Amino acid sequence: MHIGKVVGNVVATRKDERLVGHKLLIVQPLSVCRGSIRPAGDTLVAIDAVGAGIGEMVVYVCGTPALRVAGSSGAPVDAAIVGIVDCVEAPAPPEE
Amino acid sequence: MHIGKVVGNVVATRKDERLVGHKLLIVQPLSVCRGSIRPAGDTLVAIDAVGAGIGEMVVYVCGTPALRVAGSSGAPVDAAIVGIVDCVEAPAPPEE
Amino acid sequence: MHIGKVVGNVVATRKDERLVGHKLLIVQPLSVCRGSIRPAGDTLVAIDAVGAGIGEMVVYVCGTPALRVAGSSGAPVDAAIVGIVDCVEAPAPPEE
C-alpha cells in the first residue's frame, strides 16, 4: 500500500457498467522522507471503500488486491482506498 | 486506474488470435498537478470497453484486473480503457 | 500492453524446465511522443507467441496476463509478445 492525498475526482458517464456506483477519486501519492511527508510521483484514480473526501490523507492498495474492495460488483479496478490516515508516526532518524 | 488521452492505435495483423476483435489504442498517461492536467510518462497500449476515440480523455485499468474487460475472449491483455472522462474535478490547493 | 522492438535474445541452457521450448527475446520498450516513436526505459525479456524476429516492432503484455501465452507449458513468465506491429497510427497533435 501507499499513503496518498485525495486531490479530486473523475466524472465519467460512459463507463464499464460494473463501475457504476463506485466513486473515482484522484489520489496524489505521498512518501515519507526523514520524518516529513511529500508528494511522490504521478496521480492515480482509485475507488473508495471508506468514504474518503478531497483533502484527506488515505492508505490505498494497488493491483489485483484492489479487486477485493470492488467485491461483488466485479468492477475492473486496480486501485482502492482502504483507510483514512489519522496520523503518520515516522520519527526523523538521528543524523548519521 | 489512471487517466490518459488516446493518441493513436496499433495495427497488427499477426497477433495472438484471442486479440482478434479488440482495438489496440495507444494511451498517453496523464497526471493532475495542482489542479492542471499534464502528460506523465510513456505511452501504453490498451483494449477498449467503451468506444473511445483518438483525442478523448479516458480512465484505464492496468494489470490482471484488465482481464475482466477482455471477458470471454480470454485475450492476454494488461490494460483496458474502462471510462470516458467527462471532467476532472481537482481544485488547485491553496498556497501553503 | 506496450509496443517495443526486438533487439536480441537470451541463450540459457540451465533454466526452469517449463521454459524449455520458449524463445527468450530481448525487447526495447517504445513510446509514442507527438507522433514519433522513441525508445523508453530498460529492456525486458519476453516469450513469443507470434514468431517475432530481431528488428521487428511488436506488442507485448506484462505480468500475470502473460501466463495466458505460456499456456499449458505452465512456464513462469511475466512478459510475452502477442502481436507484430504493421503500423502505428498516431497523428501528431496540433500545436496548442
Next chain:
Amino acid sequence: MHIGKVVGNVVATRKDERLVGHKLLIVQPLSVCRGSIRPAGDTLVAIDAVGAGIGEMVVYVCGTPALRVAGSSGAPVDAAIVGIVDCVEAPAPPEE
C-alpha cells in the same frame, strides 16, 4: 522481494474492516550498490508477518503474493514484510 527499512507506521481508525488487526508499517526501500546499502525510491506501507519494529531492516514482498501473508483475514493488501534481515552479504565487485 526487496530489502527495506521500517521508518514508521500509519494510524488509521477508519479502514476496511479486514485490515483490523494488521499493523501498517512504513518501509523505505533499499538498494545494494557496489557492496553498500542505500535508500532507493519512495516509501510504501506494508503489513507485517514477522514482528518487525521501527529501524529494522526487512525483506518485503509486493503485489498479489502479499495476499498470502494476509491469510484468512482476506485483507486487501499489496505489500507485506516477510523477514527480518540479519545481514546482507554483497561483496563489492572488483574494479573493472
Next chain:
Amino acid sequence: MHIGKVVGNVVATRKDERLVGHKLLIVQPLSVCRGSIRPAGDTLVAIDAVGAGIGEMVVYVCGTPALRVAGSSGAPVDAAIVGIVDCVEAPAPPEE
C-alpha cells in the same frame, strides 16, 4: 522477465516459515543498450530455481508468476530466478 546479475544474498533467520529452504539472492537488473549490457535500476531479492551463484548473469521473473517457482512451499515471493544466461545475442543496430 529481465536479465540481472546476482550480487549477493540476504540472511534472515526470522522469516515467514514458508520461506525456509529458499535462498534469497540479491539481483542487480541489467538492460541491453545498443548491444552492450549495463546495470539498470535498483536491486531486488529473488528466490532461485536453478542454483545461481554470486556473479552469474540470470533471467528472473517478477510478480505473481514467481509463485509458480515457489511451488508447493506456498512461499509469499514476488521474484524468482528461472535461468542462467549463457550469452546474450544483441547485435548493435546500424547507425541511423
